[in-house]
Amino acid sequence: MVKPIEAIKNNTITIKKQAEAPIPTPWGLFNMIAFSGKSDDWMPHFALVHEHFDPDHPVLTRVHSECITGDLFGSARCECGEQLHKSMELTAQAGGIVLYLRQEGRGIGIINKLKAYNLQDLGDNTIEANEHLHLPIDARSYDVAVQMLQTIGVRQIRLLTNNPAKIEAIEHSPIEMLEIVPLIIDPKPENVEYLRTKKRDMGHLINWPDNKE
Ligand SMILES: [Zn+2]
Structure with missing residues:
Protein backbone atom coordinates (compact mmCIF):
# COMPACT_ATOMS: atom_id res chain seq x y z
CA MET A 1 0.00 0.00 0.00
CA VAL A 2 1.28 3.45 -0.89
CA LYS A 3 1.84 5.62 2.16
CA PRO A 4 -0.27 8.80 2.11
CA ILE A 5 2.73 11.12 2.04
CA GLU A 6 4.32 9.20 -0.85
CA ALA A 7 1.06 9.32 -2.74
CA ILE A 8 0.85 13.07 -2.20
CA LYS A 9 4.45 13.52 -3.34
CA ASN A 10 3.87 11.45 -6.44
CA ASN A 11 0.65 13.32 -7.08
CA THR A 12 -1.23 10.04 -7.45
CA ILE A 13 -4.14 11.03 -5.23
CA THR A 14 -6.98 13.02 -6.66
CA ILE A 15 -8.72 14.49 -3.70
CA LYS A 16 -12.23 15.85 -3.52
CA LYS A 17 -14.58 17.34 -0.95
CA GLN A 18 -15.90 14.56 1.27
CA ALA A 19 -17.83 16.63 3.82
CA GLU A 20 -18.15 20.17 5.09
CA ALA A 21 -19.73 21.98 8.02
CA PRO A 22 -19.62 25.45 9.63
CA ILE A 23 -17.21 25.68 12.58
CA PRO A 24 -17.48 28.65 14.98
CA THR A 25 -13.95 29.40 16.27
CA PRO A 26 -12.52 32.06 18.60
CA TRP A 27 -11.48 33.93 15.44
CA GLY A 28 -14.70 33.69 13.47
CA LEU A 29 -16.98 31.37 11.56
CA PHE A 30 -15.24 29.05 9.11
CA ASN A 31 -16.63 26.42 6.80
CA MET A 32 -14.52 23.32 7.45
CA ILE A 33 -14.13 21.14 4.38
CA ALA A 34 -12.57 17.66 4.58
CA PHE A 35 -10.69 16.63 1.45
CA SER A 36 -9.58 13.13 0.65
CA GLY A 37 -9.42 10.59 -2.12
CA LYS A 38 -11.74 8.32 -0.13
CA SER A 39 -14.81 8.95 1.99
CA ASP A 40 -13.72 6.85 5.01
CA ASP A 41 -10.31 8.51 5.39
CA TRP A 42 -9.40 9.16 9.04
CA MET A 43 -6.67 11.62 8.06
CA PRO A 44 -8.29 13.96 5.54
CA HIS A 45 -6.80 17.35 4.73
CA PHE A 46 -8.86 20.36 5.81
CA ALA A 47 -9.72 23.69 4.29
CA LEU A 48 -11.06 26.25 6.74
CA VAL A 49 -12.82 28.81 4.61
CA HIS A 50 -13.93 31.98 6.38
CA GLU A 51 -17.57 32.98 6.01
CA HIS A 52 -16.59 36.18 4.17
CA PHE A 53 -14.50 34.33 1.59
CA ASP A 54 -14.90 35.83 -1.88
CA PRO A 55 -13.33 33.91 -4.78
CA ASP A 56 -13.44 37.04 -6.96
CA HIS A 57 -10.79 38.74 -4.84
CA PRO A 58 -7.22 37.64 -4.01
CA VAL A 59 -7.64 35.32 -1.04
CA LEU A 60 -5.36 35.52 2.01
CA THR A 61 -4.28 31.88 2.26
CA ARG A 62 -2.24 29.97 4.82
CA VAL A 63 -0.95 26.50 3.97
CA HIS A 64 -0.26 24.87 7.35
CA SER A 65 1.22 21.41 7.82
CA GLU A 66 0.01 19.42 10.80
CA CYS A 67 2.09 19.65 13.98
CA ILE A 68 0.27 17.78 16.75
CA THR A 69 2.75 18.84 19.44
CA GLY A 70 2.51 22.54 18.60
CA ASP A 71 -1.01 22.90 17.17
CA LEU A 72 -2.82 20.74 19.71
CA PHE A 73 -0.66 20.70 22.85
CA GLY A 74 0.95 24.14 22.59
CA SER A 75 4.55 22.83 22.54
CA ALA A 76 7.12 25.63 22.54
CA ARG A 77 9.68 23.47 20.66
CA CYS A 78 8.38 25.07 17.48
CA GLU A 79 6.15 28.00 16.59
CA CYS A 80 3.50 26.00 14.70
CA GLY A 81 0.66 26.45 17.19
CA GLU A 82 1.15 30.20 17.34
CA GLN A 83 1.44 30.37 13.56
CA LEU A 84 -1.81 28.42 13.17
CA HIS A 85 -3.70 30.66 15.57
CA LYS A 86 -2.25 33.84 14.05
CA SER A 87 -3.26 32.50 10.62
CA MET A 88 -6.80 31.89 11.81
CA GLU A 89 -6.94 35.45 13.16
CA LEU A 90 -5.54 37.06 9.99
CA THR A 91 -7.60 34.96 7.57
CA ALA A 92 -10.74 35.68 9.60
CA GLN A 93 -10.07 39.43 9.24
CA ALA A 94 -9.53 39.06 5.48
CA GLY A 95 -12.14 36.46 4.51
CA GLY A 96 -9.34 34.01 3.81
CA ILE A 97 -8.54 30.32 3.97
CA VAL A 98 -6.37 28.09 6.15
CA LEU A 99 -5.40 24.80 4.54
CA TYR A 100 -4.42 22.17 7.11
CA LEU A 101 -2.33 19.46 5.51
CA ARG A 102 -1.79 16.13 7.27
CA GLN A 103 1.94 15.91 6.84
CA ARG A 140 6.34 17.80 2.48
CA SER A 141 4.54 18.38 -0.78
CA TYR A 142 2.09 21.13 -1.57
CA ASP A 143 0.44 19.68 -4.69
CA VAL A 144 -2.57 18.75 -2.60
CA ALA A 145 -2.92 22.37 -1.45
CA VAL A 146 -3.18 23.50 -5.06
CA GLN A 147 -5.83 20.85 -5.75
CA MET A 148 -7.82 22.02 -2.73
CA LEU A 149 -7.65 25.70 -3.73
CA GLN A 150 -8.75 24.89 -7.27
CA THR A 151 -11.68 22.83 -5.96
CA ILE A 152 -12.79 25.74 -3.76
CA GLY A 153 -12.62 28.06 -6.77
CA VAL A 154 -9.59 30.14 -5.73
CA ARG A 155 -7.66 31.69 -8.60
CA GLN A 156 -5.58 34.42 -6.93
CA ILE A 157 -4.02 34.36 -3.49
CA ARG A 158 -1.97 36.38 -1.04
CA LEU A 159 0.17 33.69 0.55
CA LEU A 160 0.76 33.89 4.30
CA THR A 161 4.18 32.26 4.73
CA ASN A 162 7.89 32.57 5.42
CA ASN A 163 8.68 29.29 3.67
CA PRO A 164 10.35 29.48 0.24
CA ALA A 165 9.28 25.90 -0.58
CA LYS A 166 5.61 26.90 -0.33
CA ILE A 167 6.22 30.02 -2.42
CA GLU A 168 7.91 27.92 -5.11
CA ALA A 169 5.10 25.33 -5.09
CA ILE A 170 2.46 28.00 -5.71
CA GLU A 171 4.64 29.72 -8.33
CA HIS A 172 4.69 26.47 -10.30
CA SER A 173 0.92 26.04 -10.10
CA PRO A 174 -2.08 27.52 -11.92
CA ILE A 175 -2.86 29.62 -8.82
CA GLU A 176 -1.72 33.23 -9.20
CA MET A 177 0.21 34.57 -6.19
CA LEU A 178 -0.18 38.34 -5.92
CA GLU A 179 1.61 38.87 -2.63
CA ILE A 180 3.69 37.08 0.01
CA VAL A 181 2.54 38.09 3.48
CA PRO A 182 5.08 37.26 6.24
CA LEU A 183 3.92 35.37 9.31
CA ILE A 184 6.29 36.38 12.07
CA ILE A 185 6.04 34.90 15.55
CA ASP A 186 8.30 36.16 18.32
CA PRO A 187 10.82 33.48 19.29
CA LYS A 188 10.76 31.83 22.70
CA PRO A 189 13.82 30.60 24.62
CA GLU A 190 12.77 27.01 23.80
CA ASN A 191 12.54 27.55 20.04
CA VAL A 192 14.98 30.34 19.20
CA GLU A 193 17.63 27.86 17.98
CA TYR A 194 15.04 25.98 15.91
CA LEU A 195 13.95 29.24 14.30
CA ARG A 196 17.57 30.24 13.65
CA THR A 197 18.11 26.94 11.83
CA LYS A 198 14.99 27.50 9.74
CA LYS A 199 16.23 30.95 8.79
CA ARG A 200 19.92 30.12 8.24
CA ASP A 201 19.78 26.60 6.76
CA MET A 202 16.30 26.30 5.26
CA GLY A 203 16.01 29.79 3.78
CA HIS A 204 12.97 30.88 5.74
CA LEU A 205 12.19 34.56 5.35
CA ILE A 206 12.23 35.50 9.03
CA ASN A 207 13.10 39.12 9.73
CA TRP A 208 13.34 39.63 13.44
CA PRO A 209 14.31 42.91 15.02
CA ASP A 210 18.12 42.98 15.42
CA ASN A 211 18.03 42.21 19.13
CA LYS A 212 16.35 38.86 18.41
CA GLU A 213 18.87 37.64 15.79
ZN1 LIG B 1 5.67 22.31 15.01
Whole structure:
Protein backbone atom coordinates (compact mmCIF):
# COMPACT_ATOMS: atom_id res chain seq x y z
CA MET A 1 0.00 0.00 0.00
CA VAL A 2 1.28 3.45 -0.89
CA LYS A 3 1.84 5.62 2.16
CA PRO A 4 -0.27 8.80 2.11
CA ILE A 5 2.73 11.12 2.04
CA GLU A 6 4.32 9.20 -0.85
CA ALA A 7 1.06 9.32 -2.74
CA ILE A 8 0.85 13.07 -2.20
CA LYS A 9 4.45 13.52 -3.34
CA ASN A 10 3.87 11.45 -6.44
CA ASN A 11 0.65 13.32 -7.08
CA THR A 12 -1.23 10.04 -7.45
CA ILE A 13 -4.14 11.03 -5.23
CA THR A 14 -6.98 13.02 -6.66
CA ILE A 15 -8.72 14.49 -3.70
CA LYS A 16 -12.23 15.85 -3.52
CA LYS A 17 -14.58 17.34 -0.95
CA GLN A 18 -15.90 14.56 1.27
CA ALA A 19 -17.83 16.63 3.82
CA GLU A 20 -18.15 20.17 5.09
CA ALA A 21 -19.73 21.98 8.02
CA PRO A 22 -19.62 25.45 9.63
CA ILE A 23 -17.21 25.68 12.58
CA PRO A 24 -17.48 28.65 14.98
CA THR A 25 -13.95 29.40 16.27
CA PRO A 26 -12.52 32.06 18.60
CA TRP A 27 -11.48 33.93 15.44
CA GLY A 28 -14.70 33.69 13.47
CA LEU A 29 -16.98 31.37 11.56
CA PHE A 30 -15.24 29.05 9.11
CA ASN A 31 -16.63 26.42 6.80
CA MET A 32 -14.52 23.32 7.45
CA ILE A 33 -14.13 21.14 4.38
CA ALA A 34 -12.57 17.66 4.58
CA PHE A 35 -10.69 16.63 1.45
CA SER A 36 -9.58 13.13 0.65
CA GLY A 37 -9.42 10.59 -2.12
CA LYS A 38 -11.74 8.32 -0.13
CA SER A 39 -14.81 8.95 1.99
CA ASP A 40 -13.72 6.85 5.01
CA ASP A 41 -10.31 8.51 5.39
CA TRP A 42 -9.40 9.16 9.04
CA MET A 43 -6.67 11.62 8.06
CA PRO A 44 -8.29 13.96 5.54
CA HIS A 45 -6.80 17.35 4.73
CA PHE A 46 -8.86 20.36 5.81
CA ALA A 47 -9.72 23.69 4.29
CA LEU A 48 -11.06 26.25 6.74
CA VAL A 49 -12.82 28.81 4.61
CA HIS A 50 -13.93 31.98 6.38
CA GLU A 51 -17.57 32.98 6.01
CA HIS A 52 -16.59 36.18 4.17
CA PHE A 53 -14.50 34.33 1.59
CA ASP A 54 -14.90 35.83 -1.88
CA PRO A 55 -13.33 33.91 -4.78
CA ASP A 56 -13.44 37.04 -6.96
CA HIS A 57 -10.79 38.74 -4.84
CA PRO A 58 -7.22 37.64 -4.01
CA VAL A 59 -7.64 35.32 -1.04
CA LEU A 60 -5.36 35.52 2.01
CA THR A 61 -4.28 31.88 2.26
CA ARG A 62 -2.24 29.97 4.82
CA VAL A 63 -0.95 26.50 3.97
CA HIS A 64 -0.26 24.87 7.35
CA SER A 65 1.22 21.41 7.82
CA GLU A 66 0.01 19.42 10.80
CA CYS A 67 2.09 19.65 13.98
CA ILE A 68 0.27 17.78 16.75
CA THR A 69 2.75 18.84 19.44
CA GLY A 70 2.51 22.54 18.60
CA ASP A 71 -1.01 22.90 17.17
CA LEU A 72 -2.82 20.74 19.71
CA PHE A 73 -0.66 20.70 22.85
CA GLY A 74 0.95 24.14 22.59
CA SER A 75 4.55 22.83 22.54
CA ALA A 76 7.12 25.63 22.54
CA ARG A 77 9.68 23.47 20.66
CA CYS A 78 8.38 25.07 17.48
CA GLU A 79 6.15 28.00 16.59
CA CYS A 80 3.50 26.00 14.70
CA GLY A 81 0.66 26.45 17.19
CA GLU A 82 1.15 30.20 17.34
CA GLN A 83 1.44 30.37 13.56
CA LEU A 84 -1.81 28.42 13.17
CA HIS A 85 -3.70 30.66 15.57
CA LYS A 86 -2.25 33.84 14.05
CA SER A 87 -3.26 32.50 10.62
CA MET A 88 -6.80 31.89 11.81
CA GLU A 89 -6.94 35.45 13.16
CA LEU A 90 -5.54 37.06 9.99
CA THR A 91 -7.60 34.96 7.57
CA ALA A 92 -10.74 35.68 9.60
CA GLN A 93 -10.07 39.43 9.24
CA ALA A 94 -9.53 39.06 5.48
CA GLY A 95 -12.14 36.46 4.51
CA GLY A 96 -9.34 34.01 3.81
CA ILE A 97 -8.54 30.32 3.97
CA VAL A 98 -6.37 28.09 6.15
CA LEU A 99 -5.40 24.80 4.54
CA TYR A 100 -4.42 22.17 7.11
CA LEU A 101 -2.33 19.46 5.51
CA ARG A 102 -1.79 16.13 7.27
CA GLN A 103 1.94 15.91 6.84
CA GLU A 104 3.14 15.86 10.43
CA GLY A 105 6.76 16.55 11.28
CA ARG A 106 7.61 17.91 7.83
CA GLY A 107 6.24 14.67 6.42
CA ILE A 108 8.16 12.16 8.59
CA GLY A 109 5.24 11.46 10.95
CA ILE A 110 4.79 12.00 14.68
CA ILE A 111 6.77 8.92 15.81
CA ASN A 112 9.86 9.93 13.86
CA LYS A 113 9.42 13.52 14.99
CA LEU A 114 9.52 12.49 18.66
CA LYS A 115 12.67 10.43 17.95
CA ALA A 116 14.20 13.47 16.26
CA TYR A 117 13.40 15.55 19.35
CA ASN A 118 15.51 13.12 21.43
CA LEU A 119 18.47 13.70 19.11
CA GLN A 120 17.88 17.44 19.26
CA ASP A 121 18.08 17.24 23.05
CA LEU A 122 21.51 15.65 22.61
CA GLY A 123 22.71 18.57 20.49
CA ASP A 124 21.51 18.01 16.92
CA ASN A 125 19.66 20.79 15.19
CA THR A 126 16.39 20.07 13.37
CA ILE A 127 18.20 19.18 10.13
CA GLU A 128 20.97 17.03 11.66
CA ALA A 129 18.44 15.03 13.70
CA ASN A 130 16.58 13.95 10.56
CA GLU A 131 19.87 13.11 8.83
CA HIS A 132 20.92 10.90 11.76
CA LEU A 133 17.58 9.06 11.50
CA HIS A 134 18.11 8.68 7.72
CA LEU A 135 14.96 10.67 7.11
CA PRO A 136 14.38 13.51 4.67
CA ILE A 137 14.85 17.03 6.08
CA ASP A 138 11.55 18.05 4.54
CA ALA A 139 9.28 15.48 2.90
CA ARG A 140 6.34 17.80 2.48
CA SER A 141 4.54 18.38 -0.78
CA TYR A 142 2.09 21.13 -1.57
CA ASP A 143 0.44 19.68 -4.69
CA VAL A 144 -2.57 18.75 -2.60
CA ALA A 145 -2.92 22.37 -1.45
CA VAL A 146 -3.18 23.50 -5.06
CA GLN A 147 -5.83 20.85 -5.75
CA MET A 148 -7.82 22.02 -2.73
CA LEU A 149 -7.65 25.70 -3.73
CA GLN A 150 -8.75 24.89 -7.27
CA THR A 151 -11.68 22.83 -5.96
CA ILE A 152 -12.79 25.74 -3.76
CA GLY A 153 -12.62 28.06 -6.77
CA VAL A 154 -9.59 30.14 -5.73
CA ARG A 155 -7.66 31.69 -8.60
CA GLN A 156 -5.58 34.42 -6.93
CA ILE A 157 -4.02 34.36 -3.49
CA ARG A 158 -1.97 36.38 -1.04
CA LEU A 159 0.17 33.69 0.55
CA LEU A 160 0.76 33.89 4.30
CA THR A 161 4.18 32.26 4.73
CA ASN A 162 7.89 32.57 5.42
CA ASN A 163 8.68 29.29 3.67
CA PRO A 164 10.35 29.48 0.24
CA ALA A 165 9.28 25.90 -0.58
CA LYS A 166 5.61 26.90 -0.33
CA ILE A 167 6.22 30.02 -2.42
CA GLU A 168 7.91 27.92 -5.11
CA ALA A 169 5.10 25.33 -5.09
CA ILE A 170 2.46 28.00 -5.71
CA GLU A 171 4.64 29.72 -8.33
CA HIS A 172 4.69 26.47 -10.30
CA SER A 173 0.92 26.04 -10.10
CA PRO A 174 -2.08 27.52 -11.92
CA ILE A 175 -2.86 29.62 -8.82
CA GLU A 176 -1.72 33.23 -9.20
CA MET A 177 0.21 34.57 -6.19
CA LEU A 178 -0.18 38.34 -5.92
CA GLU A 179 1.61 38.87 -2.63
CA ILE A 180 3.69 37.08 0.01
CA VAL A 181 2.54 38.09 3.48
CA PRO A 182 5.08 37.26 6.24
CA LEU A 183 3.92 35.37 9.31
CA ILE A 184 6.29 36.38 12.07
CA ILE A 185 6.04 34.90 15.55
CA ASP A 186 8.30 36.16 18.32
CA PRO A 187 10.82 33.48 19.29
CA LYS A 188 10.76 31.83 22.70
CA PRO A 189 13.82 30.60 24.62
CA GLU A 190 12.77 27.01 23.80
CA ASN A 191 12.54 27.55 20.04
CA VAL A 192 14.98 30.34 19.20
CA GLU A 193 17.63 27.86 17.98
CA TYR A 194 15.04 25.98 15.91
CA LEU A 195 13.95 29.24 14.30
CA ARG A 196 17.57 30.24 13.65
CA THR A 197 18.11 26.94 11.83
CA LYS A 198 14.99 27.50 9.74
CA LYS A 199 16.23 30.95 8.79
CA ARG A 200 19.92 30.12 8.24
CA ASP A 201 19.78 26.60 6.76
CA MET A 202 16.30 26.30 5.26
CA GLY A 203 16.01 29.79 3.78
CA HIS A 204 12.97 30.88 5.74
CA LEU A 205 12.19 34.56 5.35
CA ILE A 206 12.23 35.50 9.03
CA ASN A 207 13.10 39.12 9.73
CA TRP A 208 13.34 39.63 13.44
CA PRO A 209 14.31 42.91 15.02
CA ASP A 210 18.12 42.98 15.42
CA ASN A 211 18.03 42.21 19.13
CA LYS A 212 16.35 38.86 18.41
CA GLU A 213 18.87 37.64 15.79
ZN1 LIG B 1 5.67 22.31 15.01
